[in-house]
Amino acid sequence: MKKNISINLQGIIFHIEEDGYEVLGRYLAEVKAHFSGYRGHEEIVADIESRIAELFVSRLSPSKQIISLEDVEQMVAKMGRVRDFQAADEAEEDEETLASAVASGTAEGFYTGTTSSGTGSTSGRAYTSSTKNTTDPDTATAASDEPRRLTRDMANRKVAGVAAGLGRYFAVNPLWFRLAFVGLLLAGPALDDISWLEELGGKLSAFSVIAYVVLWIALPKRYDNVLSDEDPNFRKLYRDVDSGKIGGVSAGLAAYFRTDVVLIRVLFLAGLFAGGFAFLVYIILWILVPEAKTASDRLRMRGDAVTLSALDSNLRASEEGAVTPGNRPIGTFIEGAGRNLRPAVGFVGTLIRVAAGVLLVATGFGLLLAFTIALGVGLGVLPESQGFIHTGPFPPYLFTNSVPSWALLAFYAAGAIPVLAMFLLGLGLILRRPILSRIAGLSLLGLWLLSVVGASAAGVRISRDFQMEGEVTQTERFPTLTAATVLLDNRTTHNDGHKWVDLNLTEADSGQVLEVVKYLSARGVTEQEAIRTASTSIRYTARATDNATLILDDYFTFQPDARFRDQDLDVTLRLPQNKRYRLSKEFADRLDSENFSNNEKPESPETRTYEIIGSQLHCIECTSSDFASDDEQTTDEEGENDGVDVRINESEDGVHINTDTDENGNVKVNIDIPKAEFPTDFNSYGDGRRTYSFNDFRTIQANGAYRVLVRQGSEFKVEAAGEDRDLRDLQISTNGNELLIRHHERGFWSNWKGNRNPVLVRVTMPAIDKLELNGACQADVAGFNEARNLNVEQNGACAATLAVNATRLSLDLSGACQTTLRGQANDLVVDGSGACQVDALGLTARTANFDLSGASNAKARVQESLKVDLSGASEVKYAGNPSRISKDVSRGSSLVAIRE
Template identity: 30%
Template sequence: MKKTIQINIAGMVFNIEEDAYEKLNAYLASIKQYFASYEGSQEIVSDIEARIAEKFWTNQKSDSQPVITYEGVNDLIKSMGSVSDFEAIEEEEDLKNTAQSTANNTQSTFSSQQSTAGSQESDSKATQPKRLYRDVKRKALGGVLAGLAHYFNIDVVWVRIIYLLLFLGLPPIDDDLGPISGFVFLAYFVCWVVFPPNFNLDEDKKIKKFYRDNDNKVLGGVCSGLAAYFGVDITVIRLLFVLSVFLFGTGFLAYIILWIVAPKAQTLTQKMEMKGEPVTLSNIETNIKESINVDKNAPENALTKILLFPFRLVGIVIKALGEVLKHLGPVARVLAGIMLMLFSLAMIVGVVAAVAAFFGVASGIEGTEFFDRSPFKIFSQDIHPMTGFFAFLAMFTPFLALLLTGLTLLSNRRIGNRNFWISLLGLWLAGLMGTGILATKYALNFKKKGRFEQTKNFPYTLSGQTLVLDANNNQDDDFEEFQIREDVEVNLEGYEGTDLKLEQRFESSGPTKAEAEANAKNILYNVIQKDSSLSFDQKISLPEKARFRGQDLHMTLYVPYDKPFKITKSFYHSVYRHDWGNKNFELDGDDVDKYTYVMKRDSGMVCRDCPKLSDEEREALRDNRYDDDDDSAFDYGVFEEKGQHEKKFELSGFDKVEVGGAFIVTIRKGSSFEVIADTDDQSDLDDIDFEIRNNTLEIGHKDKFSFSRRNETVRINITMPSLEGLDISGASTLKVIGFKDKNKDLDIQLSGASKAAIDVEVRKIEFDASGASKADLRGSAERVNMDISGACHIDAKRMEINQARADASGASHISFGKVKDFDSNTSGASKISRE
């Protein structure tokens, strides 16, 4: 029987045998005495005591021994080293000239002792199967990433960095893999639920850890920490960061992420772990001596000063902002709390209203005209009522958390305990999982595509009357079928025949191809011939008990060549697939019913009795359409203004135009070359620089550094026979009209804050835009390839396009009309839409 006593080491309480206590007390006393002459000796001893407490705590958990024994203290001293050991080494160094060799041998002895102890400990654990746990002891949130780091024997900092990069969508992954950010976010909470917690995971001391080096920092200590971790010169790391800042800001982003994720090396133990050194008394003394001998006033070389300048500048700015914002903390906290509360309350009201409406629909408000004639009737047959419950949990709980966070900021008091927040998190995860499962089940109804095609013939014999193509507004008719508010489209083509021939392609989705085809056959659509009129329904409809599966209808009406026909306004606006401006005749949509049309073998649809317009009248008509367009982002009136001073330039032999600066440029097609510029200030006119290089007319300013002389608007009117390329930058505004050659390709590049209104008919358009460019595309093109970045806005709804491929990034927006073959890819906050 042995007597035990209770001791406190670094804030941790242990039970220790009496003889073990005497041994440990003598060991600590020798350490205190040895380091008493060092500056900051109290901090050094406290750090050593914390290391000793950590070792005792780990040994107790792994060996299930509630008491520290005499043998346990001896094992600790062997692993840490004793004062007498390296005192003997120092005496021997004074007597011998081979001090370095002896020191290395002694250090090797200490390291081998620690390595032997560590290997024995690892051998004892090697027999145990490795399992995944949540490392609760070293957790930042739930301990999932710390547990993964322990399982794979790597520093948890790198696991957190990888997770953060994936959550931010870096590097970008193809859209076919889905939203990676949402996947890793959900995976974390799934692992939180699946992995069991473990409070006793032993830390592998052999793993080199990454810390921010606070002693050698300039800004946050990231570069010096990386240099210590990888064992390279700190100048190399800083140079790499400075260079990577110019690679789209990746260096700055990486620095911020590492600053957030990596902890700061504050204690001696952490500083030694940062260098990968074992924590022994000998190494502690060595690090202390190195820190004492550092000459902080040593001069820096020129390269070091250059590399450190941006970091020091940012550090000064951050420090100044910190001093300013320090006194605004309470005000900012209250304002942030109020904003969070108002926002979350508004969103909660919206969520409750939406869910209430959903349950009203799901419960079946049948018998009411609203329900029976609305899309809710179809959707209520497919969507499970529990979807509303899970959606409520998924949407309500985060806004409730924001509301409570706002209250916390406002009251400066914590609201809710740990169990409450964990329960709220669990409800949110349950809502996400439930909604995802039910939504996936519903989405499987659209897994396969199916189609059904049929051909109908209508006699053209009209006994002297002219055929009229009309559209029937079946949206308000009294029928029992359910209408899909999906526009149908009718293409008009000519052919060698005597009757009207209508080809219909019904399309739908379904869980299987057979069901998809059956759904396509269930589409109801009427085409009625009465006297001289052939009337098309404006919308497709479904039987009463049919399910919505993305039904659609495409039609082509073949009209015999040279047979006259008319079209009504309703047909033109509702179902006829026409291109803007009627490429073969200049008419507004309100005038289409006044004239007669025929299909020609060589020129397609032709107006027989439309008024003939001159080129100037046709151009004026198109300009008026531009001006009357409410959706347009341009002020087309600027093209029609004219300055007091005008100059004509003798330039020719170019088929491309490059504009840099802030000009207003109009490019027209003509049989010869003509370049005329006008402005209200003669000096601005004299400052224009024209140069032809490689068949490209380059327009800029002679004095590229004189901004004061460019106050007046400079307009440039260009006439040229052929146009193959445009490169517009700066703040220029461009209008292109009159180029119609379907055997030509056009390359367009916009950058900066440039604007372009382009009306052409070509074979292919290669379109690149960046910055805050805007463009309005009209006319026609067989194929259009777009690569848009930044905050551009491209409107191509009024251009007839057969094939389109569009890539958009940043906050760009592209709008297309009806495109047959369409492929798009978006990233960031960009958006691509089509009719």
């Protein structure tokens, strides 16, 4: 029976035999005496105590709960003794320190010992005799000659010891195998959104689970492996904040892989500029990898055994400022080059600093001056007539009447304070000293935040004035124009603060009075207020000087007390059919070729006489030679043969592109895309059939080369027909109220399959709100006679045919897409770009709005109002004789009336 003593090592209670306690106390007293001369020696001794506690914990088991003398000797053998590495003079100093500690009774007083029940005597061993080597040489030789076997390392396991066993077998940190298993397991969810990698991610996740379970079952267990922390060859990944620059990640990786830290940093920088993935990796490692806080952590980071000798060497190097030796060719080269280039880099840096300062000062001063002048004009301090600011077609007073003074001050402060900060920053760069004190900077910041709040409040208040749009029609009759031939003249009123008036021509019945119809529009809080603003804020003049001359202004202006409410004015001139008309040169210059018959303006139009037919002027005495000379006709005929004719895929789904040149030298691009015409009978497709059970969807999105047939019905029904292998690649699902039709990617090589057979998807639904087509998709929609707002989006070489009756029909088109419309719509809105085509002659629209660009073409039938914005060789052809036409047509584009 032996006496036991309870000790506390870094918060862990151990029961130790009395003879072992004496050896341990003397050992720790010698350690404390040796490291007492180092800075932060308390932390060093605490770190050593923690390491001793780890070794003691590894010696305990359910059947062994007492630390014996043999366990203490084993610990001393692993940790080493101070006498093994200290010099003679240091040993004498430590002996003196230790003797004084013994004399004062503190050599064993580091721990509080309590004697447990029982009797016994101490062994009385001297410390020097307790450090014998307990390793049997024969046993060590046998262990070294033992062949490597793949086992489950139960001594270092986290779950089943599989990753620890793999790490032990390949002499690699088990952390990497654990990360590999977890990464493969998470590959499925991570790659789920990437269609062509979706199936690969699922296979990797399954492989991770199956491989781990198979290794768990197949590999034998092993409990007697050395703990990872005790293995001298074990390296643990830490962040080396002592030699690191930012978070110590690069320095820690360099220590772990025993390479140059500069190489790791260069790799991170290269990854940062090659897509930015290195930044995410760095942040993740910064969060997950622990910091090397103690000397033991720094030893483990480099793969060194945690012994007293290693701790002493590491501390000496830190005290002397030495750098851990290693192979650093890249770092040495870069450091030498940096020292040689330091003067040149400093000079270049000075130039950049001064240039940046000058740029910031000049920019800040210019913007600050502009903001100040604008504020002065807004507050009435500076006269707007001096032309300090230019507000385009709107006079400055239009804005100053609309914005209150406090809002102007808030907007000025919100914009001027950052500009002032830019100016002061540039000045500070030039002078190499800060201009503003901390208190002044914080005061400006607070003032700026206050101004942002005020500007936001002003913006909300101003936006209320633009919520609703109102339009009013004013008709001005001219019964005094009784002459058989009327001269149409133009008065140029262009000046700052005047806005251009769109002029349209239309015919009136014979015997009626010539009329000028003005369509005035504006915005306001309510529609009534918007109508009132449009009626009272716009000034426009049309007057008859005698019985044969009508003069129209080409610009309109605003009343002096008017406020800006996005006012606009369109003018339609209604000309009786029984009169003849002549044009002044200024009025003729105001008209486009679309205002003349055959869309051709005759030479010297001011010398001709015209009659009105539809919405175009017809020259009465003109011949073909008045429009183009014989040479020009020959050139046109030759030019017809200079076009480019390209046919892509001569099949039924092919695209035909043709370019030609008009009489003005403009290149016309005609792109013929086949319409959405395909068999709707399932018997025209393969033998495969699919039926899907989906309900409560109101929108459809189709991606890929599918044919989609949509019909109205009282119930939901989704069916598909085609070849079986094509239907296996068809994926139909719902997301909320949206039905998704797309190609199911089953692997990487599925993207490289050959041409597939056509697949028909038939959808029956009570109502539809939106249809979205992407890629080479075709759709046929019919039967929806009471649709309210139907939105259609087409992207790519897709085609759609819609036969619907809708309150509002909106088309958003991009790419070489084609749309055919039939039915009726109150409002038709088309936004197209990139050679899209719209055939809406079969749909009767009350109003139509076309915004086309990029060689797009459209045909429409409009009853009342037509508005077009055309650019990039686009064209709109219209029928139906609308009473109001508003157009913004750039060079190369055209608006053409269709005669029926």
